[in-house]
Amino acid sequence: MLKLIVAVDENWAIGKDNELLFHIKEDLMRFKKLTLGQNVVMGRKTLESMPKGAPLPKRNNIVLSRNELAQEVIHCRNMGELRELIPQLTGEIYIIGGENIYKQLLDFCAAAEVTKVQAQKQADAFFPNLDEAENWQLEEQSGVYNNGEVKYTFNRYINKKVRPLGELE
Numbered sequence: 001m002l003k004l005i006v007a008v009d010e011n012w013a014i015g016k017d018n019e020l021l022f023h024i025k026e027d028l029m030r031f032k033k034l035t036l037g038q039n040v041v042m043g044r045k046t047l048e049s050m051p052k053g054a055p056l057p058k059r060n061n062i063v064l065s066r067n068e069l070a071q072e073v074i075h076c077r078n079m080g081e082l083r084e085l086i087p088q089l090t091g092e093i094y095i096i097g098g099e100n101i102y103k104q105l106l107d108f109c110a111a112a113e114v115t116k117v118q119a120q121k122q123a124d125a126f127f128p129n130l131d132e133a134e135n136w137q138l139e140e141q142s143g144v145y146n147n148g149e150v151k152y153t154f155n156r157y158i159n160k161k162v163r164p165l166g167e168l169e
């Protein structure tokens with residue numbers, strides 16, 4: 001079962017100039033708590049956006065790229081390779097971005113952990129609006145947190161019509 005995790009603003013914006021829009025410590029801690037010891041799947045650009053372009057420590061980093069990768073990660077050259085890899089993985093599998101990878105894998109995910117930040121940012125990368133998506137249903141929502149700079153909520157959406165992995169190509 002695939003899950004995804006993402007932080008969005010009020011327009012479902014997620015990034016600009018290959019960087020995140022937010023650095024909310026509590027959100028990053030939650031991301032770490034959920035993904036530590038698990039598998040994380042990302043696009044090459046998201047890997048490059050990490051500090052020093054390095055894979056996330058203490059996680060099984062799976063990176064999609066049609067080109068060679070210098071970093072020590074599990075490299076999938078296409079979605080077919082990812083499809084074949086998935087049954088061999090143990091633990092949770094989190095899709096962690098970016099826009100391109102989210103869009104290709106969204107239909108195959110069973111759940112989405114969405115941090116909604118109450119802000120409107122300049123952006124060039126977006127996530128599909130799950131509130132307007134027929135198949136996706138909000139299952140759980142936290143109260144509003146306020147870290148002194150921004151307000152945000154943690155939301156879990158469920159996909160009512162998960163596409164079978166066999167269709168991933």
Ligand SMILES: NC(=O)c1ccc[n+]([C@@H]2O[C@H](COP(=O)([O-])OP(=O)(O)OC[C@H]3O[C@@H](n4cnc5c(N)ncnc54)[C@H](OP(=O)(O)O)[C@@H]3O)[C@@H](O)[C@H]2O)c1
Pocket residue numbers: 005006007008013014015016017018019020021042043044045046047049064065066067076077078079096097098099100101102104125
């Ligand atoms: N807010 C959040 O939670 C969040 C999380 C993650 C990322 N982001 C943001 O998202 C933005 C990056 O998103 P992005 O869409 O530009 O890039 P991306 O999805 O991270 O990476 C795209 C790259 O992945 C590879 N790729 C995509 N589809 C593939 C396929 N089917 N097979 C093989 N390789 C494939 C290609 O790499 P090659 O060109 O090497 O072939 C492609 O250029 C940044 O601004 C980042 O900060 C936000």
